[in-house]
Amino acid sequence: MELKLFCALKKKPLAAVVEAAVNDFCSRHWHGIDDLDDDGVLPRTVLETRNSIIKIYGKLTGNPWRQRDSEALKRMPPDIPLEVVEMAMLMARLRAPGPIHSFAYFVSEILNPSYLKVKGRADYIRYLRRKVDALQPPQP
Numbered sequence: 427m428e429l430k431l432f433c434a435l436k437k438k439p440l441a442a443v444v445e446a447a448v449n450d451f452c453s454r455h456w457h458g459i460d461d462l463d464d465d466g467v468l469p470r471t472v473l474e475t476r477n478s479i480i481k482i483y484g485k486l487t488g489n490p491w492r493q494r495d496s497e498a499l500k501r502m503p504p505d506i507p508l509e510v511v512e513m514a515m516l517m518a519r520l521r522a523p524g525p526i527h528s529f530a531y532f533v534s535e536i537l538n539p540s541y542l543k544v545k546g547r548a549d550y551i552r553y554l555r556r557k558v559d560a561l562q563p564p565q566p
Contacts, residue, residue: 431539432503475508479529482512486519486558487526495529502536509551510541516554517541520561 433443479499480491502511518535519526526532544550 427534428501428503428537431506431537431542434539435503435505435542472504475504478508479511482515483529483532486515489527491529498528498530498533501533506536507542509547510544511536513544513547513551513554514538514541516551516558519558520554 429440429443433440436443476499480495483489483491483495514536515532518532522531
């Protein structure tokens, strides 16, 4: 399902994506480099997106970010729009029957391709934020 979503986002055939992934994996992982640019630093947009996701996760769950959350984040294609990630996380939080203990809880919801089709995402995210805020107990 993750690969199908990635192919849909990139508008590329599965065979081309798999070939590119294998080539990329072989060239980068041989040297122990993963998601780093040539000077060993995370690209700014990747780092900003990751930090935004961590911030959203903390706000929705009250949990600190852990190593297992970073592992779950790696299962997502890096080019999913941040607004889609936030929308999916808000929806998952609204549907959760109890406390959420890991970012992994959100991953399947984030990978749901229907979120890519939502029109007026910004307005819908504002609406979802209000609904989630209504769930939170008032702070003294």
